[in-house]
Amino acid sequence: MPExxxxxxxxxxxxxxxxxxxxNDHTRRRNLSSLLTAVHYGGPLTRAQLTRDTGLNRxxxxxxxxxxxxxxxxxxxxxxxxGTVGRPSHIVRPRRDVVALALHADVDALELGAVGIDxxxxxxxxxxxxxxxxxxxxxxxxxxAAREVAAELGGVRAAGIGAAVPGLVGIDxxTVVDAPHLxxxxxxxxxxxxxxxxxxxxxxxxxxxxxxxxxxxxxxxxVDTVVYLNGSASGIGGAALVGGRMLRGGRGYGGEFGHxxxxxxGDRCSCGRRGCLETEVNAALLDEAAHDAAALxxxxxxxxxxxxxxxxxxxxxxxxxxxYLGALFDVRRELVTDQVRAMAFxxxxxxxxxxxxxxxxxxxxxxxxxxxxxxxxxxxxxxxxAALA
Amino acid sequence: MPExxxxxxxxxxxxxxxxxxxxNDHTRRRNLSSLLTAVHYGGPLTRAQLTRDTGLNRxxxxxxxxxxxxxxxxxxxxxxxxGTVGRPSHIVRPRRDVVALALHADVDALELGAVGIDxxxxxxxxxxxxxxxxxxxxxxxxxxAAREVAAELGGVRAAGIGAAVPGLVGIDxxTVVDAPHLxxxxxxxxxxxxxxxxxxxxxxxxxxxxxxxxxxxxxxxxVDTVVYLNGSASGIGGAALVGGRMLRGGRGYGGEFGHxxxxxxGDRCSCGRRGCLETEVNAALLDEAAHDAAALxxxxxxxxxxxxxxxxxxxxxxxxxxxYLGALFDVRRELVTDQVRAMAFxxxxxxxxxxxxxxxxxxxxxxxxxxxxxxxxxxxxxxxxAALA
Numbered sequence: 001m002p003e004x005x006x007x008x009x010x011x012x013x014x015x016x017x018x019x020x021x022x023x024n025d026h027t028r029r030r031n032l033s034s035l036l037t038a039v040h041y042g043g044p045l046t047r048a049q050l051t052r053d054t055g056l057n058r059x060x061x062x063x064x065x066x067x068x069x070x071x072x073x074x075x076x077x078x079x080x081x082x083g084t085v086g087r088p089s090h091i092v093r094p095r096r097d098v099v100a101l102a103l104h105a106d107v108d109a110l111e112l113g114a115v116g117i118d119x120x121x122x123x124x125x126x127x128x129x130x131x132x133x134x135x136x137x138x139x140x141x142x143x144x145a146a147r148e149v150a151a152e153l154g155g156v157r158a159a160g161i162g163a164a165v166p167g168l169v170g171i172d173x174x175t176v177v178d179a180p181h182l183x184x185x186x187x188x189x190x191x192x193x194x195x196x197x198x199x200x201x202x203x204x205x206x207x208x209x210x211x212x213x214x215x216x217x218x219x220x221x222x223v224d225t226v227v228y229l230n231g232s233a234s235g236i237g238g239a240a241l242v243g244g245r246m247l248r249g250g251r252g253y254g255g256e257f258g259h260x261x262x263x264x265x266g267d268r269c270s271c272g273r274r275g276c277l278e279t280e281v282n283a284a285l286l287d288e289a290a291h292d293a294a295a296l297x298x299x300x301x302x303x304x305x306x307x308x309x310x311x312x313x314x315x316x317x318x319x320x321x322x323x324y325l326g327a328l329f330d331v332r333r334e335l336v337t338d339q340v341r342a343m344a345f346x347x348x349x350x351x352x353x354x355x356x357x358x359x360x361x362x363x364x365x366x367x368x369x370x371x372x373x374x375x376x377x378x379x380x381x382x383x384x385x386a387a388l389a
Numbered sequence: 390m391p392e393x394x395x396x397x398x399x400x401x402x403x404x405x406x407x408x409x410x411x412x413n414d415h416t417r418r419r420n421l422s423s424l425l426t427a428v429h430y431g432g433p434l435t436r437a438q439l440t441r442d443t444g445l446n447r448x449x450x451x452x453x454x455x456x457x458x459x460x461x462x463x464x465x466x467x468x469x470x471x472g473t474v475g476r477p478s479h480i481v482r483p484r485r486d487v488v489a490l491a492l493h494a495d496v497d498a499l500e501l502g503a504v505g506i507d508x509x510x511x512x513x514x515x516x517x518x519x520x521x522x523x524x525x526x527x528x529x530x531x532x533x534a535a536r537e538v539a540a541e542l543g544g545v546r547a548a549g550i551g552a553a554v555p556g557l558v559g560i561d562x563x564t565v566v567d568a569p570h571l572x573x574x575x576x577x578x579x580x581x582x583x584x585x586x587x588x589x590x591x592x593x594x595x596x597x598x599x600x601x602x603x604x605x606x607x608x609x610x611x612v613d614t615v616v617y618l619n620g621s622a623s624g625i626g627g628a629a630l631v632g633g634r635m636l637r638g639g640r641g642y643g644g645e646f647g648h649x650x651x652x653x654x655g656d657r658c659s660c661g662r663r664g665c666l667e668t669e670v671n672a673a674l675l676d677e678a679a680h681d682a683a684a685l686x687x688x689x690x691x692x693x694x695x696x697x698x699x700x701x702x703x704x705x706x707x708x709x710x711x712x713y714l715g716a717l718f719d720v721r722r723e724l725v726t727d728q729v730r731a732m733a734f735x736x737x738x739x740x741x742x743x744x745x746x747x748x749x750x751x752x753x754x755x756x757x758x759x760x761x762x763x764x765x766x767x768x769x770x771x772x773x774x775a776a777l778a
Contacts, residue, residue, distance in 0.1 A: 168735060178736055185736070225639040240702075242631050242643075249704020250614040253735050254631075256701040261694060263653045264664070271734035273697070275653070305650060308662070312645040313629075313702055315638020345660035346557060346642050347567055347574070 028064075031056060032380045035064045035092075036073060036117070040377055041216065043118045044093040065092055072157065073098055073117070073380055094118045097153065098385060100372035101146055101161035102365040103193070104206065105138045107181045107234045112145035113362075114156060115369030119217045121362045123149040132182045135189060138163075139196040146197055150388040157385035159376040160200035161193060162368030164209040166234035171252035173202045173371075180270060181234035199386045202371045206230075207237030207255060208246055209367030210322060210357070215241060216370055218358035219320055227316040228357070229257060229306070231286075231324035235270075236278035240314055262306050277306050283324050300332035304339030311344060311352060322357035329356055417453075420445060421769045424453045424481075425462060425506070429766055430605065432507045433482040454481055461546065462487055462506070462769055483507045486542065487774060489761035490535055490550035491754040492582070493595065494527045496570045496623045501534035502751075503545060504758030508606045510751045512538040521571045524578060527552075528585040535586055539777040546774035548765040549589035550582060551757030553598040555623035560641035562591045562760075569659060570623035588775045591760045595619075596626030596644060597635055598756030599711060599746070604630060605759055607747035608709055616705040617746070618646060618695070620713035624659075625667035629703055651695050666695050672713050689721035693728030700733060700741060711746035718745055 031054070038053040039045060045053065050061050068074045076090050094117030104111045110133050113124040125145035133141070142161070150156050167179025174190025176182075193201040211228040214220040220228075224244035230237045238257025240247040247254040258278035259271050266275020281299050289295035307319050319340075321329045329336055341349045359366060376383040420443070427442040428434060434442065439450050457463045465479050483506030493500045499522050502513040514534035522530070531550070539545050556568025563579025565571075582590040600617040603609040609617075613633035619626045627646025629636040636643040647667035648660050655664025670688050678684035696708050708729075710718045718725055730738045748755060765772040 178734075180734075238702075242636060243634065245632065245634075247631055247703070250706040251704055251735075251737065251740070253704040254702065256704075256734075259701045259734060260698045261651070264651070264655075264694075265653070273732050273734070305653075309649045310702075312648045313627075313643065313699075314636070315640055315642040315645075317639040343662050345567075345569075345645075345648055345662070346640075348640065351640070 028067075029379055029381055031060065031064050032068060033378055035061070036068060036380045037377050039074060039092055039094050040117050040119070040373070044091050046089040046091055048089065050092060068092075068380060071380060072385075073376075096122065097156050098159070099153070099156045100159045100369035101142075101149075101197070101199070102368035102372070103138065103142050103161060103163040104364045104368065105133055105163065105165050105182065106206075106232070107132045107166065110138060110141045110145075111365065112142055112149065113365035113369070114149040114153060114158075115365055115373075117373065119213075119366050119369070121365050123152045124365065125149060135176075135184060135187045135192055138189070139192045142193055143196045146388060155387065155389040157387050158199050159383065159385055160202065160372035161197060162209065162370070162372040163189060163193060163201065163203045164206040164364045164368045165189065165203060166206045166232070166237060168251075168253045168256075169203050169205045171248060171250075173204060173252075176203065177251075177253070199388075200372070200375070202368075202374075204368065204371055205237065205239070205252075205255070206232075206234075206364055207239040208248075209371065210237070210363045211239035211241060211320070211367070212246065212370050213359050213363045213367030214320055214322075214357050217366060218363070219355050220318060223318045223353075225314065225317045226320060227257075227307075227310045227314050227318075228255075228320045228322065229303075229310075229325050230322035230357070231278075231281070231283065231326075231328075233283060235282065236325070240310075240316070242314070257306070257310060260306070260309065262302055262309075277302070281325070281328070286324055286328060296328070296332060297335060299328055300335045301339055303328060303332075304336045304343065307336070307340045307354065308343035311340070311346075311349075315346075316352060318353040318355060320355055320357045322363065326356040329354070417456075418768055418770055420449065420453050421456060422767055424450070425457060425769045426766050428463060428481055428483050429506050429508070429762070433480050435478040435480055437478065439481060457481075457769060460769060461774075462765075485511065486545050487548070488542070488545045489548045489758035490531075490538075490586070490588070491757035491761065492527065492531050492550060492552040493753045493757065494522055494552065494554050494571065495595075495621070496521045496555065499527060499530045499534075500754065501531055501538065502754035502758070503535075503538040503542060503547075504754055504762075506762065508602075508755050508758070510754050512541045513754065514538060524565075524573060524576045524581055527578070528581045531582055532585045535777060544776065544778040546776050547588050548772065548774055549591065549761035550586060551598065551759070551761040552578060552582060552590065552592045553595040553753045553757045554578065554592060555595045555621070555626060557640075557642045557645075558592050558594045560637060560639075562593060562641075565592060566640075566642070588777075589761070589764070591757075591763075593757065593760055594626065594628070594641075594644070595621075595623075595753055596628040597637075598760065599626070599752045600628035600630060600709070600756070601635065601759050602748055602752045602756030603709055603711075603746050606755060607752070608744050609707060612707045612742075614703065614706045615709060616646075616696075616699045616703050616707075617644075617709045617711065618699075618714050619711035619746070620667075620670070620672065620715075620717075622672060624671065625714065629699075629705070631703070646695070646699060649695065649698065651691055651698075666691070670714070670717070675713055675717060685717070685721060686724060688717055689724045690728055692717060692721075693725045693732065696725070696729045696743065697732035700729070700735075700738075704735075705741060707742040707744060709744055709746045711752065715745040718743070 099114040176187040226241040236258030263275035269276035269279040488503040615630040625647030652664035658665035658668040
């Protein structure tokens with residue numbers, strides 16, 4: 001502590017130094033966080049770029065980069081060619097052996113990835129399944145797959161593991177309250193994975209994690225008010241960013257747009273209600289309709305009606321479509337966009353971007369890893385990493 | 390400035406004193422804000438209660454109360470009877486001559502109120518109208534009514550005026566982008582009212598202001614995730630609190646739940662779409678059905694379906710119903726509650742409170758005044774009041 005290093009016989013200077021020491025320590029940790037966060041979102045950056053992105057001066061950056069290097073989080077190497085006269089610029093890169101693990105438990109597969117600080121999926125394992133996995137399956141697979149990806153990468157240090165689950169996850173980030181497609185109810189998945197892997201765990205709804213990934217590295221970068229709809233084998237997941245914060249709801253169950261009613265006389269949904277969006281447009285129906293233009297038009301109109309409803313509620317800057325809804329949008333882009341704008345009662349409907357999500361098959365792994373990286377990014381010097389080999 | 394008051398020949402002490410002075414000034418202003426905010430939400434309070442509510446010690450409170458008194462914001466008087474031995478407790482009350490004005494422009498009336506720091510409506514004027522008011526009507530009425538309520542109250546000092554409008558209000562808090570029931574489009578209402586009254590103006594969507602009032606003083610006190618639906622002559626307004634923050638959306642148009650589709654083969658809405666909530670349940674239909682039990686059941690079921698949809702999206706802790714939707718809920722409380730719970734696919738649906746809003750006819754005036762009071766509550770010493778007589 002700084003208090004131990006000052007001279008007690010000059011109390012005024014001592015108090016200044018103590019205050020400065022404590023403030024400096026706080027400032028230093030915040031600056032380390034800014035720097036690692038800049039590298040996280042920006043990838044390899046020169047010191048000049050880091051100066052630009054963090055607002056810190058170059059000499060401060062030098063000390064912070066040295067400290068992040070000592071912590072084993074970044075490496076710095078000379079750039080091959082800068083094209084300018086003068087000293088070669090140094091490039092700060094995240095260390096490739098620092099990862100977050102990410103698990104995606106879906107109805108027909110388990111997948112685990114090791115994701116680097118820059119959001120790159122470095123290695124992955126996938127098990128295709130005939131039946132939905134049990135929580136024990138998920139824990140056993142995670143243990144095995146974590147060992148395999150760690151070995152493939154020559155050993156890693158993990159900040160933790162994020163798990164994406166298609167269902168309601170408690171606000172504690174640990175309990176799967178109800179994942180009907182998996183048949184999981186009140187499953188303490190956080191505890192089980194922590195028991196299996198011995199590293200910090202955060203569990204989240206798959207759509208929330210998908211949107212988080214798109215916000216960090218994909219189609220929602222730079223957009224703070226976003227509605228997200230993803231169609232998958234386990235139905236339609238939804239999520240929303242409201243003023244830059246994930247919509248969670250009182251218990252963590254917000255954003256279940258797949259169960260909003262879209263046809264009042266529609267078919268019975270697995271949730272017991274009628275005409276839910278995920279009952280009216282789903283993978284099976286779209287497969288059947290693959291070569292039926294009229295049917296595809298109809299599904300596109302349903303999707304447009306759903307988007308128009310969500311626009312009323314959220315006034316988003318962007319609507320992102322993923323999975324089979326992204327595929328449907330790809331083949332009926334104009335119809336969906338025109339219908340949404342025709343249905344909008346607001347004067348500037350054309351300002352709302354409707355787009356396909358960008359990250360494809362890596363999305364959920366990246367999003368789950370984002371959650372697991374969060375404590376390290378907040379406090380790089382104070383967050384322990386666990387060696388896996 | 391503190392820098393001027395310290396001795397330049399003792400630089401270390403000088404720096405401490407300067408730092409402390411600047412910090413003290415910041416702290417003092419923040420404490421003044423805490424104290425006035427406690428009186429705002431808590432009404433007349435003893436010093437002991439202020440100590441409890443703000444976490445400040447009694448001697449600090451004494452100085453702050455004296456400063457708020459000098460600023461003309463509170464008065465302190467001896468309590469009549471405390472029932473305990475010892476010095477009589479002093480009660481700190483908001484001064485009754487400090488107000489925010491509040492305007493509600495509706496399709497069939499203009500109303501202006503003077504609202505006290507404690508949220509009490511102290512005086513009001515209302516003009517019932519045969520046709521929707523123009524922006525000029527609203528400005529002229531505001532000027533006249535402000536003079537009248539100021540005279541009635543023996544002169545007031547106003548923090549500003551909040552204006553509640555049934556329609557889309559820009560995120561600038563000044564422009565009515567589209568209020569279809571009033572026929573207003575791109576109206577710079579903030580500028581007009583400021584021109585008429587010469588005090589700060591904030592314009593907002595009526596439902597947002599209604600929910601804000603309920604959150605401050607009504608049925609949503611202590612609840613941070615809330616969905617609000619209000620039925621009035623100008624349709625159904627909606628609003629939501631998401632984690633303690635008002636849902637605004639990218640442009641300020643969030644929460645338009647009255648235009649979410651609730652019946653896919655429903656009637657054409659004034660917005661051009663079909664089966665919007667406000668087309669399926671509205672004042673005219675409810676008037677016709679007043680003595681038709683089966684029709685009321687049907688409307689209650691539509692309301693329940695809308696609430697179930699909003700629960701999927703927002704996972705609220707509470708759903709508040711106001712205006713004619715509150716009246717419908719009063720006569721079909723059990724039916725609505727049972728239907729919502731039957732439709733919920735979440736395991737703890739009974740945790741969601743469905744309730745009638747509490748503040749009745751004062752709601753919009755109180756909510757609009759809340760917005761106008763906000764700068765004063767943030768910085769009581771730095772916010773000017775305008776004398777009106």
